[in-house]
Amino acid sequence: xxxxxxxxxxxxxxxxxxxxxxxxxxxxxxxxxxxxxxxxxxxxxxxxxxxxxxxxxxxxxxxxxxxxxxxxxxxxxxxxxxxxxxxxxxxxxxxxxxxxxxxxxxxxxxxxxxxxxxxxxxxxxxxxxxxxxxxxxxxxxxxxxxxxxxxxxxxxxxxxxxxxxxxxxxxxxxxxxxxxxxxxxxxxxxxxxxxxxxxxxxxxxxxx
Amino acid sequence: xxxxxxxxxxxxxxxxxxxxxxxxxxxxxxxxxxxxxxxxxxxxxxxxxxxxxxxxxxxxxxxxxxxxxxxxxxxxxxxxxxxxxxxxxxxxxxxxxxxxxxxxxxxxxxxxxxxxxxxxxxxxxxxxxxxxxxxxxxxxxxxxxxxxxxxxxxxxxxxxxxxxxxxxxxxxxxxxxxxxxxxxxxxx
Numbered sequence: 400x401x402x403x404x405x406x407x408x409x410x411x412x413x414x415x416x417x418x419x420x421x422x423x424x425x426x427x428x429x430x431x432x433x434x435x436x437x438x439x440x441x442x443x444x445x446x447x448x449x450x451x452x453x454x455x456x457x458x459x460x461x462x463x464x465x466x467x468x469x470x471x472x473x474x475x476x477x478x479x480x481x482x483x484x485x486x487x488x489x490x491x492x493x494x495x496x497x498x499x500x501x502x503x504x505x506x507x508x509x510x511x512x513x514x515x516x517x518x519x520x521x522x523x524x525x526x527x528x529x530x531x532x533x534x535x536x537x538x539x540x541x542x543x544x545x546x547x548x549x550x551x552x553x554x555x556x557x558x559x560x561x562x563x564x565x566x567x568x569x570x571x572x573x574x575x576x577x578x579x580x581x582x583x584x585x586x587x588x589x590x591x592x593x594x595x596x597x598x599x600x601x602x603x604x605x606x607x
Numbered sequence: 608x609x610x611x612x613x614x615x616x617x618x619x620x621x622x623x624x625x626x627x628x629x630x631x632x633x634x635x636x637x638x639x640x641x642x643x644x645x646x647x648x649x650x651x652x653x654x655x656x657x658x659x660x661x662x663x664x665x666x667x668x669x670x671x672x673x674x675x676x677x678x679x680x681x682x683x684x685x686x687x688x689x690x691x692x693x694x695x696x697x698x699x700x701x702x703x704x705x706x707x708x709x710x711x712x713x714x715x716x717x718x719x720x721x722x723x724x725x726x727x728x729x730x731x732x733x734x735x736x737x738x739x740x741x742x743x744x745x746x747x748x749x750x751x752x753x754x755x756x757x758x759x760x761x762x763x764x765x766x767x768x769x770x771x772x773x774x775x776x777x778x779x780x781x782x783x784x785x786x787x788x789x790x791x792x793x794x795x
Contacts, residue, residue: 432648440648448644452636466640473644477651535630542631561628589621596627 425489433480440480444473447493454494454562457546458501458555468504472497487572494563495573498555545595553588560585748776758784758791 423439425446431439451472455465475496546554552574559570571581750764761784768777784791 432652435652437649437652441645444641444644444648448636448641449634452640453632453634456634457632466637469636469640470643474647477648480651538627539631542627561625562632589624592624593621596624 426485429480429483429489430485433483440477443489447490450562450564451493451497454558455497455501457558457562458551459504460547464504464508468497468500471500471504475500488569490563491565491569491572494559494565498559498573498575541596542592545592548595549588549591553584553591556581556584557588557592748773750780755783755787758788758793761788762791762793 423442425443428439428443432443452465452469455468455472456462459465459468472493476493546557549557555574556570559565559573563569563573565573567582567585568578570585571578574581576584748768750761750768754760754764761780765777765780765784768774768780
């Protein structure tokens with residue numbers, strides 16, 4: 400699941416340690432940043448930067464686009480500190496902003512090119528390439544292909560579940576759909592990924 | 608957790624899928640991006656600290672506004688005095704004084720006019736002669752000022768002038784009596 404409070408460094412724990420050693424909540428860090436505590440923002444940033452980056456990278460399937468949107472998302476988070484109120488989980492807030500920024504990016508750019516995209520139907524046989532001989536690398540490539548093959552909406556929901564650790568309700572809020580729609584999309588995404596991985600022999604479990 | 612979450616969490620296949628994804632997704636944020644974002648975060652707080660809320664002119668403005676407001680309130684709460692100008696005393700009757708002065712001037716002008724009429728009838732010429740004649744005939748052929756105040760006394764004076772053999776003077780005084788007291792009818 401997503402890196403959370405448990406991954407605070409010792410220094411961060413020393414700086415923000417509650418008498419009961421409870422890591423500071425994301426919302427508390429954001430409120431501290433609202434009051435000018437830049438160190439609080441850095442802690443908050445380092446908790447979510449990697450998961451957000453991977454989410455945008457897999458969603459956009461384009462590193463340049465992912466980096467542009469990544470900066471835009473954090474810029475909006477920084478600007479929103481003045482009016483920030485912890486009405487929801489910070490991760491829900493962050494990934495809702497990320498989702499909307501990505502949608503806006505698509506509209507502005509109309510199309511996005513895939514860097515290093517490989518057409519699944521014309522991909523070379525991994526067995527023919529020595530650098531992909533390792534099973535681990537083979538599995539990674541299969542996962543990448545399976546994710547790329549998902550419809551955008553299903554991939555989005557799956558990534559929010561895996562990278563952001565959001566619940567169904569939070570995913571629905573972040574993507575602006577109702578709960579049933581979010582649940583359905585996640586179900587289909589998981590089913591398709593399982594099927595794709597089983598088909599390619601990466602899953603050790605048989606089909607159910 | 609929802610039912611789906613429970614199923615997902617307990618599903619061997621979905622847990623395996625999640626594990627495969629975690630093994631696959633190992634990218635980290637490029638250091639350049641970290642630097643850009645953190646620099647922006649610091650810059651935003653500095654921009655805020657030099658803004659309106661902490662600048663020096665805000666407290667000065669507040670103090671000045673409060674001071675002006677207090678001064679205005681104190682000024683408006685002072686009782687307004689509209690005392691009359693010092694040269695106009697209450698109860699003074701400027702018009703009464705003016706009326707009295709006018710009556711005196713009218714009487715004096717009538718007296719002067721009568722004197723002129725009398726002198727013209729007598730045919731005297733020369734200012735000194737006229738003046739001397741007037742002063743000589745006041746007691747003999749004119750009613751004095753006291754008699755002119757009341758019509759009865761004035762009529763009495765006219766009778767005395769006639770009896771004294773001064774019909775002209777009497778007629779002149781009678782004309783002036785009628786002019787001054789037009790409604791007066793002498794008793795017979």
